[in-house]
Amino acid sequence: MTRSVWLKADDEVGDWEARKRRITAGLEAGVDWVLVDRSDVERVRELGEVDVAAFGGGDVHVMEAEEEGPSPDATVVGKDGEGDGTVDLPSDFSGSADLSALRADGAQGGYVRIFDESYEAFAEAVAEEAEYTLVVGEDWQIIPLENLIARIGEETTLVAGVRTAEEAATAYETLEIGADAVLLDTDDPGEIRRTVEARDAVERETLDLEYAEVTEIEQTGSADRVCIDTANMMDHDEGMLVGSMSRGLFFVHAETAESPYVASRPFRVNAGAVHAYLRVPGGETTYLSEVGSGTEVQIVDTDGNTREAVVGRAKIEKRPMFRVQAETEDGDRIETLLQNAETIKVHTREGRTAVTDLEPGDELLVYYEDTARHFGEAVEESIIEK
Structure with a gap:
């Protein structure tokens, strides 16, 4: 309705x-x-x-x-x-x-x-x-x-x-x-x-977020990274859901925190590599490579509350990356690629944590649904993602 x-x-x-x-x-x-x-x-x-x-x-x-x-x-x-x-x-x-x-x-x-x-x-x-x-x-x-x-x-x-x-x-x-x-x-x-x-x-949707345990984190080579600048300001507990596998998306914080080197950008989420999925309104996903000016995206807070935002600009740049792998409560392994930089923050049980500080055993906030996707739509079929 x-x-x-x-x-x-x-x-x-x-x-x-x-x-x-x-x-x-x-x-x-x-x-x-x-x-x-x-x-x-x-x-x-x-x-x-x-x-x-x-x-x-x-x-x-x-x-x-x-x-x-x-x-x-x-x-x-x-x-x-x-x-x-x-x-x-x-x-x-x-x-x-x-x-x-x-x-x-x-x-x-x-x-x-x-x-x-x-x-x-x-x-x-x-x-x-x-x-x-x-x-x-x-x-x-x-x-x-x-x-x-x-x-x-x-x-x-x-x-x-x-x-x-x-x-x-x-x-x-x-x-x-x-x-x-x-x-x-x-x-x-x-x-x-x-x-x-x-x-x-x-x-708006309210999502059931859960924690997944980090099992591996390693530096990879450079990749084309997507930085999403929205036309909306985000709060300290807000971000977006991204991941290499559509069934398991990682919560990535907006850049609302000040640092000694970089001013806060509360309209920005440094989201990950071009291949990754991004959750958008309506329960669908899109590839980060497809996000551009005018795209409507979903903002999520750490309690799972959602709202919509309009993208003003998406920047694709080559950057060094981390591969982050985690295991869900159901024993499924999910992963994503995130830029190797102190300004990229995920959410652990201890709170906001830089991806550069992650270690195996840390627990990350994720959205998990054991459902395959076809053109962004949830479908009932068997798909293997590695």
Whole structure:
């Protein structure tokens, strides 16, 4: 499931200048959708690249008449209708103007404010017809959301109304399934940014790292070494996973540490030789030789938490190398080539350690999975790597 953030920016927010400030903050933070009134679609298009949803009336013919100028990516019914309580909710939902608009393909989304159980039931009816179902709780939020997640299934994209990043994180995790998206209603740029971060966090992998015992370390000749400079800063406990064998990847620290000879480069990982595998987002690997400007790579910390980074530059230079071999808890032997230099740090049980200080018996942090790879994808087949 891919999560998303919708930003509410209709006339309830204020005048255009207030709405513009909110939308601009959303664009800068990286929201996926902006929800506005139909009259603001062109203005939003001028501000930046983002998917635009627009409120439309419950009458299909009214919406057709409004479709002059740029069209939204999705039209949403429910505002000034049954969905928000402006029009009384009919006892027989089949006669709802909002549902009629959805059934006639006049709109893709339905907006429902949950005042009580009858509106919760109406949201279920909307979900049967709508590509996007936007639900906003009033006095209570979690229970209706739990009910809707349990009952709706995958026939619609469920968008839960929230006001904070904390509420967004809860919505994404409810019933261990979570809402597909959140509809954020706030003017606070920091809260918008934190909500986008909450979206990103729920999408990320957490890896089970383990320690492998160093069995051999030897100097080799020179090889073509890849140094990855990302467009993102890394923390002291972060790095990347690289290795000569795809099933066993070694944790290599970013160059965040100061030394008497070289300034820190917290955007850099000196990753290894061109043949080595590098773990990237999505559980795949790529060869270090294929990494270049614009490549998305995976940053990992020593607890196995991951995030994404964009490569700004990859430098390939001939350097003297070490061959490091280690044995996993399962008795499998894995290895990699790393540059022979004090600035290249791996992670042992004692903490950050220069590769030049490694000795047999030291235990290195690695990611191990007994799975073969074909073009970077995990496959079930027998492959021998030496």
